[in-house]
Structure formats: C-alpha cells, structure tokens
Amino acid sequence: MTEKSHIARISLLASALLSAVKLVVGILTGSLALLSDGIHSGVDSLATLITLISLQISDRPADATHNYGHGKVENLSAFAESITLGLAALWIGSQAAVFLASAHKTPPDVSLAAIAVVAVSILVDAWRSLRLSWAARTYGSQALQASSVHFSMDLLSSGVVMISLLLVRFGGPRFVLADSIGAIVVAGVMVVAGLRLGRHAVDVLVDRAPAGLEQRLQESLRRVAGVADVPRVRARQAGNRRFVDVTILVDPKVTIEEGHRIATLVEMAAAETDPGIDITVHVEPGPADQGPVDMVYSLAAGLNLQVHAVHAFNIDGHLYVGFHVEFPAVDSVAKAHAAVSELENRIRLRLPAVAEINSHIEPAP
Numbered sequence: 001m002t003e004k005s006h007i008a009r010i011s012l013l014a015s016a017l018l019s020a021v022k023l024v025v026g027i028l029t030g031s032l033a034l035l036s037d038g039i040h041s042g043v044d045s046l047a048t049l050i051t052l053i054s055l056q057i058s059d060r061p062a063d064a065t066h067n068y069g070h071g072k073v074e075n076l077s078a079f080a081e082s083i084t085l086g087l088a089a090l091w092i093g094s095q096a097a098v099f100l101a102s103a104h105k106t107p108p109d110v111s112l113a114a115i116a117v118v119a120v121s122i123l124v125d126a127w128r129s130l131r132l133s134w135a136a137r138t139y140g141s142q143a144l145q146a147s148s149v150h151f152s153m154d155l156l157s158s159g160v161v162m163i164s165l166l167l168v169r170f171g172g173p174r175f176v177l178a179d180s181i182g183a184i185v186v187a188g189v190m191v192v193a194g195l196r197l198g199r200h201a202v203d204v205l206v207d208r209a210p211a212g213l214e215q216r217l218q219e220s221l222r223r224v225a226g227v228a229d230v231p232r233v234r235a236r237q238a239g240n241r242r243f244v245d246v247t248i249l250v251d252p253k254v255t256i257e258e259g260h261r262i263a264t265l266v267e268m269a270a271a272e273t274d275p276g277i278d279i280t281v282h283v284e285p286g287p288a289d290q291g292p293v294d295m296v297y298s299l300a301a302g303l304n305l306q307v308h309a310v311h312a313f314n315i316d317g318h319l320y321v322g323f324h325v326e327f328p329a330v331d332s333v334a335k336a337h338a339a340v341s342e343l344e345n346r347i348r349l350r351l352p353a354v355a356e357i358n359s360h361i362e363p364a365p
Helices: 003-029 032-058 072-101 112-139 142-171 178-205 213-221 256-273 292-302 333-350
Strands: 229-238 241-250 277-285 306-315 318-327 354-363
Touching (some): 003 032, 003 112, 032 072, 032 112, 032 142, 032 178, 142 178, 213 229, 213 241, 213 256, 229 292, 256 277, 292 306, 292 318, 333 354
Parallel strands (some): 241 277
Antiparallel strands (some): 306 318
C-alpha cells in the first residue's frame, strides 16, 4: 500500500465515524444544522472512498490501452465529488428553506453532547485537512487535494454549526432561526467547494493547458545551446503528470546525431523546469544563417508584429539593435509594451552579443 493510499484510508475511517455520530445526534436533537453537517461528512466519506479507489487506479503504469497512464482517473473522481457536493447542498438548502417558511418553528433540543461532537469534529477536520494538503503537495495528487479542500470546508462548516448550536442552546427563543440559517451556510460552503473542485477537474479533463507552463518552457528551452527557436509548445495534464509536445528549430546544417544531442539537452532542460513533465521533442531545420537584422524580422513575424527601420551595429564585439514596431492606434500602451518586451527577450536569447536594444512604438498607418 502506498503512503497516498494509507492517508486516504485513515481519512475514510475518520469521515465515516464522524458522519455516523453527527447524523445520529442530529436526528435525536432535531438540529438541521448538525444534520446537514453530518450529511456533509457523509458526502466526504463517499468522496474519500472514490479518492481511495482512484488513487489505486491512477498509480498503475501506462499500458496498451492507456498509453498516457491512468492519471486522469484522479481528475474524474474530483469531478464526481463536486457533483455529489452540489446535490447534497441542494437538499440541505431546501430543508432549511421549508423550516424558515413554516408557521410553527420548534427549536431543536441542543444538548452538550451535540456541542461536544462538533468540537471533536473541528479538531479532526483540522488535522485531516493539514495532513491531506501536505500529501497532495508532496505527491502532486489532485484527488488528495480534492479531499483536502473538502475537509477544510468541513472545518469551516463545523465552525458555523458550532455557533448555531451555541446560539440555540444559550440564546433562547429569539435565536430559533439560527439552526436553519447555519444549515443554509453549510449548504453554501458545500456549493463553493464543489464549484472549485469541478472547475479544476474539468480544466484537466478537457486538456486545458497548465497555466504558465508554455511560457516557462519556451524561456528555458531557448537558452539551450543549439536551439534556434521554440515555435510551438503544446501541453496537457493527467493526474500529476504534464505531457508536452515541443517543436524546436536548429541549424539546418547540423547532422542527425547533433540534432538528437540537442533534443536530449532540451529534455533535460524541461525536466529541470518541471520534474513532472513527460516531453516529446520534434526537431526541425530552422532558417539558414541570418544576420541580426533578418533575425529581428523573423522573430517579429513569429509574434505577428510589424517592424521597420531595423538596424544593427557591431562596436568592439558588442551588438546594438534598434527598430520601430507598429500597433493599431486603439491599442493600449501596456499591451504594446508587453509585446515589444517579449520581442526584446527573444532577441537577447537568439543574439547573446546584444548589448543594447532601442525599440520605438508607433501607431500603424
């Protein structure tokens, strides 16, 4: 049994026990807030069971029918958990609304035992949330991260339930609505948690590119000796792995052996950028040898920028480059500045001898 599965099993046992106690005490006392918290914990027990199963499947290596491994099972389980949370929240909210709309409102019989149950639940949820969050960061597991989010939300909802029970117990008849209001807050917490989990899981399931990964890789790979440019990076995620296809341009005169060596260096640089990357490198011949001016035109074209008046001077081994860039007159200065800054960064990567770059932003005619 892996440590990830061991942590999930302990969490499942704690969830099931707390859920059973909360549900029993909630039914006996008539507290909708405590009952809703028990349902929330019950949903978490189901979610943890799904997490445990998904971890066992996602840890399997790639095979003939799943060439990229089984990591997306974790993302699928997180999506299922978000749906379960939403359905439970709808039921709790509807029951609280019925109570608030009723003509005769009988307050729940809140005992000290009920308050003690919630207090223990808060302590257990705090421990589980911290433990699972650490494990999720350590193993890069979305399934464990999903469970961590659940239990952090449990901690918040249990705090709301505690306040509700204390108001009903010691506040008197004027706080008869506190229990139902607490239940509605718990339902709201569940909806928020479900939306957060669902959004991230859907992003991965529909192969949304990991945020910022393309830019980080391009900046890193352009520094690899022998790489002329990195025109394309495509990435997607499955579980804790990022699968990347990258196209690099090299000098067309290099041999196949040298091209393979450059590709190996690219793989090593990618692994240093992100150890969770599984990368495929496509090597293509770049343009023939270019002077600095042609290089600036080529790099600008790669960014869909219109440049003119490009010049380059070599003084004592130092290269000084200047050019004008055209933008639509309605574009903001901030947008133009960001685009020109990216062009300057690419020029410096391709032309290490550059000492100074003078760029001018102009409105397009």
